[in-house]
Amino acid sequence: MTPNSNLQSPGADLLPGLLKKLDNATQQLGDAPDFAKPARLQPVMDIARRVLLQTGGCAAIEDRAERLERAGVFAGSDWAQPAILVPSLSGLSLKSADATTVVIEALSQLRMLAVAKSRYLHEGLSPVAARHFLTQVLALNLALLFGAPSEAERETQGRLAQIPRELFQHLATRIGFEHIIDELINEIWRILQQRPIQVEPVKQMITQISLCQSNPEIDLGTSGQGANRLVSALFGPTQACHEDPGVDVYQQRLESMDTAALQYEATGFARAMHDTGLVSPYHAVLLNHLAGQSDQLVAEALGLSATGRDCLLCFHDLIQAIIESSLMPTTAQGIYGLALMLERGILYQPPIAPALWRQLGLTLSDWSQARLFAAFGDSVPYRAKLMESVLSMLGQPLGIGQGNNPTCQSARALSMWSYNDPDYLLQMVTWAARDDEIVMHFEGQRISSKECVAGVAQTLPLDLDAVSLLVVPHLDRIYGEMGRQCIGREGDPHQWINPEFHGWWTGRGFRINVDVATGHLDDLDAFVRHFYASYHPGYNGNQPLIHPQPAGIAITDSAARFIGWHAISILRAATDPNGEMRIYFYNPNNDGGQDWGNDVKVSTAGNGERFGESSLPFAQFASRLYIFHYDPLEHGKLANVTQDELSEVISMIENSWGATRLPPTGAQASQSPTL
Amino acid sequence: MTKDPNKGYIALLGWSLNAVEAAETFDRRYIVVAPDWAEEYCQQHNIPYLSWNFERLNDRSMEIAETLKEKGVDVAIPLFEETVEWAGAINSVLLDNPRLYGQSLLLRDKALMKRRAQLGGIRVGIFEEAHDKEDVVRFLKRVNQTLLKLDGDPNDPIHLKAFDKAGCLGHRVIRTPDEVDTIPDEEFPVLMESHLDGWEFAVEAWIHNGKIVFLNVSEYVTLGYSVFVPASPELEKYRAQIHAQIEKLIKAFDIEFGLIHPEYFVTSDGEMYFGEVAYRPPGFKVFELLERVYGFNAYQASMLVFDPNSTEEEVKAFFPKEVVDADGFAGCFGVYPRRRVVSELRIPEEVEDHPYFESHELTPPAEETVTKRTAFGTHWGLVYFRGEDAHTLRDTLKAQEDLDYYI
Known part of the structure; x- marks a missing residue:
């Protein structure tokens, strides 16, 4: 009686039927007047989701990309302006538990593909830009390309987890694996130039490349050559370990080497490490082999200059103890921290060496051990793991990152202390790791992290280095408590919190260009001129900045729209190699290189930046600044900034994050002719 | 869509996004008459709008009819059960036909409706109004006596419905006197009907100049759960009989134009029983289903048959041929x-x-x-x-x- 019942049989090819439905739903969406589009969108998204789950579904959507966009699937969302989309956010969208987010992201990328392949002439996006975008997305999400869904993805996404994989397979086949790999390599170098402390994600990407290279099914063509330095830095930087023989074999080989051979190994490791900021596990094997044998060779293996070598010789016993107790193949990254710490000469500050001895013998509280176990497991002794992180912090103050947590204030404080007051940092680590308590004072009131209720972060972060892992929860709670004590005061609480939280060197003078009560921009003219007077060497009597100063930034996206307030520290103002005055600053965000819209692109290399510094031309920086501190005893006078530069800064503010904050009168004033 | 000034100007009574969308993409001028909560949305999207709160008809009822008349509106279409008598009142003014108001009242009251159908020679089940729980118990007993049931035999159920609500709202099935106690007092008065064992289905019929121009049979799979169009071949074989039933209905209610949505039972011996009829779009998105298989927009179809300026040719050209033109089932x-x-x-x-x-x-x-x-x-x-x-x-x-x- 039911001749068509075979349609129900499982495994039948559903795609033709689904595409008919999709075309129908797309047509309805396209025909609908604007007000009716939202209701017509849901069927399109739902059917598209099912199409994407079918073999050949991505190709079918690519064919329909133009029709879908014209019908209005992206209308009213960020995806409607493909030029502003950020590759690094795509991965998050694709891993979302919300089907609509996953589907719209997939549709958008297939649209990009159609544009990149010149099948769809898009008014807002060039084929070159589309291709660039896609290669970046793929490079950033290699795990989605090659790996099976993780348990977490399966749990949150269920079947949806297949979509990003189908999508990436399709994209990679259409674009070619070779382009992805090259893009990925550039991305890795860009991140490494900022010398982050946490290199795990980078290591994972390099491992992915290495796996691709050795997979006979993937034809990389001529691409991937630039990866050799990266792969070798991790897996075989020197002659005696270039084929990645395993640490035991390498240890045996070392036993039979003479001084010249060891010397050769040592320089090989040092070069790889300073080239990339990455340390190979073999490096730790060598260093332990050399420690106690020859300071000369240890200095060589750390790649030290005269300063570092001097420091090493002065504190010979301490360094040897650190190497032997804490630097093993699993904590090899600490070697880079050690080398840079020696180079900074901070061991010559009297408290540092004894503080490090204390660190070496520190007893960790149960809670600290539990935290370290949760983040790193127990394959590495906790104390060694913590020491590795301490060395990294002391060696790379600007490499500290906040992870995926709203704790920029705490990360900034750690960075500032490491930079400026390292023995205070060591004290903090001790209190947190040994005593589970940090005490600070706020306007004479004692604040204990034990007694505070909650900080900014809702949950305890895990994606951090060992020091941050232990210290940040305390700092975050104290910061939160200081905020609570300011409730009821007029004005922005940072003016009281920042000096008490970060250190005496934070200027007690405070300037903000937003009226806290109304949220409107407030007296931009004086704010900008005061900032120039305090920080710009051309207006402050050529005085270089002495201490890093906390400052507040209005972060904008690549379309110059306001995203949120963010804590950074200003490190210095200086002319770059082209003679342009720039502000160099530290951004606790994990990747400083960001596009803040309207051509404000934060640079992290190539404009005179030191490792870990971000920089912007002075005026551009001023246009995103909303809070700064100054010494109230200095500089009463506002700078005579030229009208042109002043107007430029103010216009950049008003055309980005300030656009929605114009005070009623301000809007008028800016419209009236110059008085 | 550009509007044709030679065609009718139509008021939609009640807020339905799908109806507005259909009107926006149709060649007739329109205006939405809806409560004030729709105002902001309409302004935002440039939807022609007139604010009106459809409570019970009152002294001000003439006001809305006259406002629409001044605007040049030709006819009003009810989108919901609650706006049916408003459409009757307004159209009696716009079309200068006082009978339309009385007709709408018949179509709004399920008890009156059944009596009128009975007078028109249409078969209906046993029904009665109930004012309290005792009425229900009495009716339940009487119905089962009629069916020659003995004490202890399982009762045939009876159905309780609100007089003036759409579809399944307030619909209850009662089998035993105990269940009567579960009915809240505020639901009274209600209409009680005997249970008809049979195949229940609904019809959407578009009427122009007193004639059926399109008749769809909607098949219920399970009442209150599922429906599909067009009906299966087994039900469609009754089409000629159904057509005749609808013609009787049109005559009994004196319907010249518009969309009616009646419900029927067909019993195992092929007898048709009238359930009720509504003068508004059906629930369960049957309009969407029709569009999916026939390709025409059912709201636009209603605007067409309500519009006094529509010509027979235009109406004929608009509708596809029933069943054979359907592309599958929805x-x-x-x-x-x-x-x-x-x-x-x-x-x-x-x-x-x-x-x-x-x-x-x-x-x-x-x-x-x-x-x-x-x-x-x-x-x-x-x-x-x-x-x-x-x-x-x-x-x-x-x-x-x-x-x-x-x-």
Whole structure:
């Protein structure tokens, strides 16, 4: 009686039927007047989701990309302006538990593909830009390309987890694996130039490349050559370990080497490490082999200059103890921290060496051990793991990152202390790791992290280095408590919190260009001129900045729209190699290189930046600044900034994050002719 | 869509986004008459709008009719049960035909409606008004006596419905006197009907100049759960009889134009029983289903047959040929959560993978505890299916009743 019942049989090819439905739903969406589009969108998204789950579904959507966009699937969302989309956010969208987010992201990328392949002439996006975008997305999400869904993805996404994989397979086949790999390599170098402390994600990407290279099914063509330095830095930087023989074999080989051979190994490791900021596990094997044998060779293996070598010789016993107790193949990254710490000469500050001895013998509280176990497991002794992180912090103050947590204030404080007051940092680590308590004072009131209720972060972060892992929860709670004590005061609480939280060197003078009560921009003219007077060497009597100063930034996206307030520290103002005055600053965000819209692109290399510094031309920086501190005893006078530069800064503010904050009168004033 | 000034100017009574969308893309001028909460939306989207709160008819009722007349509106179309008598009142002024108001009152009261149908020679079941619980018990007993049941035999159920509500709202089935106690007092008065064992179906008929111009039969798979169009061949074989029944109905109610939505039972011996008739679009998104298989917009069809300026040629050209022009069958299923506690919406995989599955309009649960259903209750959203074979579709819709969409 039911001749068509075979349609129900499982495994039948559903795609033709689904595409008919999709075309129908797309047509309805396209025909609908604007007000009716939202209701017509849901069927399109739902059917598209099912199409994407079918073999050949991505190709079918690519064919329909133009029709879908014209019908209005992206209308009213960020995806409607493909030029502003950020590759690094795509991965998050694709891993979302919300089907609509996953589907719209997939549709958008297939649209990009159609544009990149010149099948769809898009008014807002060039084929070159589309291709660039896609290669970046793929490079950033290699795990989605090659790996099976993780348990977490399966749990949150269920079947949806297949979509990003189908999508990436399709994209990679259409674009070619070779382009992805090259893009990925550039991305890795860009991140490494900022010398982050946490290199795990980078290591994972390099491992992915290495796996691709050795997979006979993937034809990389001529691409991937630039990866050799990266792969070798991790897996075989020197002659005696270039084929990645395993640490035991390498240890045996070392036993039979003479001084010249060891010397050769040592320089090989040092070069790889300073080239990339990455340390190979073999490096730790060598260093332990050399420690106690020859300071000369240890200095060589750390790649030290005269300063570092001097420091090493002065504190010979301490360094040897650190190497032997804490630097093993699993904590090899600490070697880079050690080398840079020696180079900074901070061991010559009297408290540092004894503080490090204390660190070496520190007893960790149960809670600290539990935290370290949760983040790193127990394959590495906790104390060694913590020491590795301490060395990294002391060696790379600007490499500290906040992870995926709203704790920029705490990360900034750690960075500032490491930079400026390292023995205070060591004290903090001790209190947190040994005593589970940090005490600070706020306007004479004692604040204990034990007694505070909650900080900014809702949950305890895990994606951090060992020091941050232990210290940040305390700092975050104290910061939160200081905020609570300011409730009821007029004005922005940072003016009281920042000096008490970060250190005496934070200027007690405070300037903000937003009226806290109304949220409107407030007296931009004086704010900008005061900032120039305090920080710009051309207006402050050529005085270089002495201490890093906390400052507040209005972060904008690549379309110059306001995203949120963010804590950074200003490190210095200086002319770059082209003679342009720039502000160099530290951004606790994990990747400083960001596009803040309207051509404000934060640079992290190539404009005179030191490792870990971000920089912007002075005026551009001023246009995103909303809070700064100054010494109230200095500089009463506002700078005579030229009208042109002043107007430029103010216009950049008003055309980005300030656009929605114009005070009623301000809007008028800016419209009236110059008085 | 550019509007043709030679064609009618139509007022839509009540707020329905789909109706507005249809009007916006049709060649007739229109205006939405809806409560003031729709005002902001209409202004924002440039939708012609007139604010009116449809409470009971009162002294001000003439005001809306005259306002629309001044604007040059030709006819008003009711979109919901509650606006049917308003349309009658307004159209009696706009079309200068006082009978239209009386007609609308007949169509609004289920008891009056049945009497009128009976007078017109249409078969109806046994029915009575109930003012309190005692009336219900008496009716239940009497009906079962008529059926020659003895004490102790299981009763045939009776149906209770509100006089003036749409579809399944307030619809209860009563089998024993004990169940009568569960009826809240505020639901009275109600209409009581004997239960008819048979095949229940609905009809959507568009009428122009007193003649049926398009007749669709909607087949219920399970009342209150699922419906599909066009009906299966087994039901469509009654089409000629159904056509004759609708003509009787048109005559009995003196309907010249518009869309009617009656419900019937056909018993095993092929006898048709009239259930009720509504003068407004059906629920369960039957309009959407019709568009899916026939390709015409049913709201536009209604605007066409209501519009006094429409010509016979235009009407004839608009409608496809019933059944033969349908491209497959389309149906929908109303989802009710089956568990007492639910935390998420999950479309069952067998539905996702079913070639007939089109889309759904379900949303994730707002609360974890499912309110106990009273009467037939309200479903949580519809799931749409479309396919080539009526029986596969019917079986699929039936199978949905055993699936959990909310877990």
